[in-house]
Amino acid sequence: MDQEIALIEFEGRSYPENAFAFYRPITEWLKKYFKFYDKNSQRITINFKFLYFNSATTQIIFEILDIIEESGIEGIDIYWFYDKASQNGFEDYEDYSDEFPELNIQAVAY
Amino acid sequence: MDKNLKICIKIDDNVIYEFAGDIDKPTMINAANEIEALLLEKSLEKDKVKNVFELFIETAQNIRNYSYQTIETANGSNGTFCNFSLAYCTLSDTYVLESCNLIKERQQKVIEQKIDAIKGLDCKALRKLVRQKSRSAEDRHDKGAGLGYIMMARKSSAPMEVAFSPYKKGILMYKQKLFI
Numbered sequence: 099m100d101q102e103i104a105l106i107e108f109e110g111r112s113y114p115e116n117a118f119a120f121y122r123p124i125t126e127w128l129k130k131y132f133k134f135y136d137k138n139s140q141r142i143t144i145n146f147k148f149l150y151f152n153s154a155t156t157q158i159i160f161e162i163l164d165i166i167e168e169s170g171i172e173g174i175d176i177y178w179f180y181d182k183a184s185q186n187g188f189e190d191y192e193d194y195s196d197e198f199p200e201l202n203i204q205a206v207a208y
Numbered sequence: 209m210d211k212n213l214k215i216c217i218k219i220d221d222n223v224i225y226e227f228a229g230d231i232d233k234p235t236m237i238n239a240a241n242e243i244e245a246l247l248l249e250k251s252l253e254k255d256k257v258k259n260v261f262e263l264f265i266e267t268a269q270n271i272r273n274y275s276y277q278t279i280e281t282a283n284g285s286n287g288t289f290c291n292f293s294l295a296y297c298t299l300s301d302t303y304v305l306e307s308c309n310l311i312k313e314r315q316q317k318v319i320e321q322k323i324d325a326i327k328g329l330d331c332k333a334l335r336k337l338v339r340q341k342s343r344s345a346e347d348r349h350d351k352g353a354g355l356g357y358i359m360m361a362r363k364s365s366a367p368m369e370v371a372f373s374p375y376k377k378g379i380l381m382y383k384q385k386l387f388i
Contacts, residue, residue, distance in 0.1 A: 153355035160342040183254045
């Protein structure tokens with residue numbers, strides 16, 4: 099998270115065994131951050147750059163997207179980065195973008 | 209666990225990786241990285257390597273979640289005894305990830321219900337189920353969403369095989385075979 103440039107980034111491999119407990123501080127922080135977000139300030143960028151995530155993290159990502167959606171903030175750009183050599187990565191993007199069409203998640207191939 | 213519980217897979221005489229011992233978090237991560245490195249050395253397609261890596265993690269986490277007992281390992285973290293191996297079948301270009309561990313008898317029903325719920329579902333239906341379960345509180349606990357078996361089915365190239373056999377009173381031996 100870089101508050102100065104309003105960048106929130108999830109990067110790398112995520113396979114915590116106690117996923118909900120592990121991510122709880124992050125989801126709680128996000129709720130507070132969006133609650134006090136000034137609509138006149140700069141747009142927020144959220145990048146998902148997971149190389150791999152376990153099944154428990156799958157649900158956490160849904161929870162994070164729920165939090166974003168419930169915030170009602172329009173000035174959020176969400177990017178889903180995926181390996182263009184991997185079909186799985188794009189399928190994950192499709193699952194999240196289909197489930198949250200109003201968030202207009204953008205796919206970025208690398 | 210007795211030594212005779214060790215599983216030996218011989219498919220094309222090509223067992224790639226074997227493990228028998230106490231698996232804790234550092235051991236699991238180390239084994240996953242070793243498996244990934246081994247497969248990448250062979251320059252396999254990325255999705256396949258990723259699927260093997262992912263299913264190994266899901267398997268190991270299930271072993272730890274469903275284990276009948278937790279012990280303190282030499283690393284000072286919580287572990288449980290298990291065997292697993294990864295083999296490659298050249299004829300079908302399939303990886304076989306087999307594991308064996310001990311579970312409490314009551315876990316059999318839980319596991320069977322999870323497997324029954326996904327039996328016969330195609331990839332599209334499995335994806336839909338992941339989305340449904342992810343958005344509901346059903347099966348949710350601090351360790352996850354109960355999605356492990358769905359993910360295993362989704363990333364497998366053939367239905368998983370599981371077997372339960374008595375070990376001692378209240379304890380079962382659980383064997384699982386995944387095809388990737």
